[in-house]
Amino acid sequence: MTAANDRVGAVVTGLGTCLPKTVVTNDEVSRHLDTEPAWIHSRTGIERRRRVSQGTGTGDLAVAAGAAALKSAGRDGCDLVLLATTTPDRRCPATAPGVASRLGLAAAAFDLSAVCSGFVYGLTVASAMITAGGCDRALVIGADAYSSIVDPDDRTTAVVFGDGAGAVLLERGRTSDPGAVLHTELGSDGTGDDLITIPPHGEYLTMRGSDVYSRAVTTMTESARSVAGKVGWDMADVDAFVGHQANIRILKSVAKRLGLPSERVISNIADVGNTAAASIPLALADAAAEGRIGTGDRLVLTAFGGGLTWGSAAVVWSGAKPVREVRG
Known part of the structure; x- marks a missing residue:
């Protein structure tokens, strides 16, 4: 970021x-489904959740994660709590x-619903x-308990x-500061709102997996490339690609299209599955704890979810x- 482009921003x-x-x-999971553990892993990359x-x-999850983020930053408060769920x-x-x-x-607080792009x-x-001066410090929390809306007998979603x-925690700073959110882009296509949905008067989430797969790969690739270009990065300049952890095959396909080597693709889906807005x-957090990302690294974050919605950020x-917590 050159001095000429340095401006007020979120960090x-x-x-x-x-x-x-x-x-x-x-x-x-497989004990009561018509499937095998090896099939689950081969199709999704997931081993446990x-x-x-x-x-x-x-x-409860959001409170613990929010408190952990404040502790990580050495802060005791903020003036906005935004919960994506x-x-x-x-x-x-x-x-x-x-x-x-x-x-x-006693901060301003509201929920935001954009499914896995939340x-x-x-x-x-x-x-x-x-950036606009509406607040100085904000907690952005992604939290979901999908076990409450997933049919345990539906192989498409239960696995x-x-x-x-x-x-x-975001704070007012400069776009030249480490941690700066340089640019974001969002999009949606409501014509695909039936691909990932809880039907009217329905109890459980349904998902058309194959249709979601193709749309996710194409859209995440285009979105990631676009947001990187807006801040003047070639994909070769990107140190780490952090995509929504929906399916390891989606992540690998997007990375291949972007020309990114596997060591720059962050994935923890094997251990936690698809955690939607928390993904x-x-x-x-896992990448930072393992030393896979560090101060000054250029990251592209990309997500795709129901709605259909998608978005990317250059950070x-x-x-x-x-700071990582475990709760009930």
Whole structure:
């Protein structure tokens, strides 16, 4: 970022996550499904996922992840809490105000629903509010408990989704600062709203896997390339690609189209499955903890989800040290 382009912006200063303590392996999932553990892994790349216990909800995960992000940044508060989720604790009111209250905050708080693109959507909204002067410090939390909306007997979804939460703290800074969110892009196509959906009066999520796969690969590739280009990066300049952890085959296909070697592709789907809005911050936390991303690295974050929605962000990593929690 040159001095001429340096401007007020949002900067990532903290990173926190929360995973449920219950681990569900492919062996356990396959016991009551017409499938085999090896098939699950070969088709999705998933080996295990986490599930909340009875009495634990999205808000509980979000509180823990939000508190962890504040601790990571060495802060005790913020003036915005934005919760990206498809599984709010109640249909009304939003879950975010309760999360803020439990964190000891009287901040502005609201939910955002963009399914698996929710974290990138939330990052975009919070960054824009900070840049425009609407707030100085924002918690962006992606949290979902998909076990509450997935039919355990549906092989298409039961093998894929897991529960979890991840959060970042954004603060007002400069686009020349480590951690700067340099540019984001969002999109949608409502003509595909039936590909990933809970039907009217339905109880469980349904997904047309093959259709989602093809749309996700094409759209994530185009979105990632576009956002990198907007900040003057060639894909060869990108140190790490952090895509939504939907399916390892999707991630590999996108990386191949972008010309990215496997060592630059961040993936933790084997251990947590598809955690929807929590997916990208959980992957960031694992990558940071393992030393796969460091201060000054150029990251492209990309997601695709129901709606259909998608989005990408170009971020220069801050070197924030993740704080990771485990809950019920």
